[in-house]
Amino acid sequence: DTAVSQTPKYLVTQMGNDKSIKCEQNLGHDTMYWYKQDSKKFLKIMFSYNNKELIINETVPNRFSPKSPDKAHLNLHINSLELGDSAVYFCASSRQQRGYEKLFFGSGTQLSVL
Amino acid sequence: AQTVTQSQPEMSVQEAETVTLSCTYDTSENNYYLFWYKQPPSRQMILVIRQEAYKQQNATENRFSVNFQKAAKSFSLKISDSQLGDTAMYFCAFNFGNEKLTFGTGTRLTIIP
Numbered sequence: 341d342t343a344v345s346q347t348p349k350y351l352v353t354q355m356g357n358d359k360s361i362k363c364e365q366n367l368g369h370d371t372m373y374w375y376k377q378d379s380k381k382f383l384k385i386m387f388s389y390n391n392k393e394l395i396i397n398e399t400v401p402n403r404f405s406p407k408s409p410d411k412a413h414l415n416l417h418i419n420s421l422e423l424g425d426s427a428v429y430f431c432a433s434s435r436q437q438r439g440y441e442k443l444f445f446g447s448g449t450q451l452s453v454l
Numbered sequence: 455a456q457t458v459t460q461s462q463p464e465m466s467v468q469e470a471e472t473v474t475l476s477c478t479y480d481t482s483e484n485n486y487y488l489f490w491y492k493q494p495p496s497r498q499m500i501l502v503i504r505q506e507a508y509k510q511q512n513a514t515e516n517r518f519s520v521n522f523q524k525a526a527k528s529f530s531l532k533i534s535d536s537q538l539g540d541t542a543m544y545f546c547a548f549n550f551g552n553e554k555l556t557f558g559t560g561t562r563l564t565i566i567p
Contacts, residue, residue, distance in 0.1 A: 381493075381543060383557040396554055430499065439487040439549040440506060445499035 343367050346431045346446035353421055354454055361416045361449045363431030369444070371395075371437040372414040374406060377428040377448070386429075389414055390437045418451075426453045456481045456550045460558035467536055468566050474521075475531045475561045477546035484508075487549040488522065490531045493560075494542040502544070503531065533563075541565045 346363040353359055365372060373396075374386040388396040389408045403419045414431060428448045434441040457480045467473040475490075490502040505513045505522050512520050517534045533540055546558045 381560045383499075383545065385554045388554065398554070428497065432499075437553050439551060439553065440504065442501045442504065443491075443499070443555065447496065447498045 342446075344431055344433055344444050344446040346429075346449055348449060349447065350450050350452075352452045352454065355421055355423060357421050358417070358419045359421060359451070360418070361429055361431075361451075363414045363416070363446060365412055365431075365433040365444070367433060367435075367444060368412075369433040369435050370411060371434045371441075372408065372411070373432040373434075373443070374414065374416050375430040375432060375445075377430060379427070383430070387414075387416075388437065395437060421451075421453045423453050426451055456483075456548070456556060458546060458548055458556055458558040460546060460561050462561045463559070464562045464564070466564040466566055469536060469538060471536055472532060472534050473536055473563065475533075475544050475546075475563065477529045477531070477558055479527050479529065479546075479548055481527070481548070481550050483550050486551055488520075488529045489547040489549075489555070490518070490520070491545045491547055491557075492540075492542045493545065494539075499545075505529070536565050538565050538567060 344365045371390045373388045377383045386400045387406045392408045405417045408414045430448045431446040432443045459478045486507045488505045503515045519532045521530045543560045545560045547555045
């Protein structure tokens with residue numbers, strides 16, 4: 341029973357298209373995140389939500405829009421995809437938004453924009 | 455600026471040996487939280503160990519331990535009796551009190567049979 345699951349695992353699409361990545365956690369956590377890992381394996385936070393409320397928006401282009409319908413779900417919609425959006429996107433959750441909290445990660449969505 | 459540096463892009467060690475991965479950081483904060491995460495070939499990030507900056511005692515989790523030198527701003531990870539399953543990318547990460555994790559660039563560790 342996967343704790344943090346995201347779909348799809350792989351996404352190949354053309355430049356200019358719109359795509360969504362879905363994430364669900366069954367841990368009862370209050371906080372969820374989106375991280376981006378580039379081709380050099382560098383990980384950077386994009387967004388965090390706490391109880392459906394946006395907390396962190398880390399200078400991400402407006403083409404990226406997260407949506408949290410409830411605290412167990414955090415989806416990421418990307419408009420007008422660009423080549424530079426190719427990366428692995430990780431969803432994560434934590435019990436609370438406190439500094440010491442362990443993050444539980446999904447297995448990632450590898451996005452390839454052609 | 456708050457920065458995290460992992461100066462060893464790649465390391466390899468024989469199975470059963472001990473290996474130490476380095477991590478240094480820069481911050482003006484006094485209290486913060488330090489982590490090591492592992493990313494095996496399966497891609498999923500897994501917490502290895504964590505430390506609170508105000509605690510003097512170094513954290514240990516089975517074969518994994520840290521050497522936290524607050525004055526030197528150093529946070530290294532020691533893996534004892536290394537196993538093939540330890541092969542992975544290792545990232546140090548910090549929460550500098552701003553509720554988000556800042557990751558280092560990672561060290562690719564290969565355990566050789």
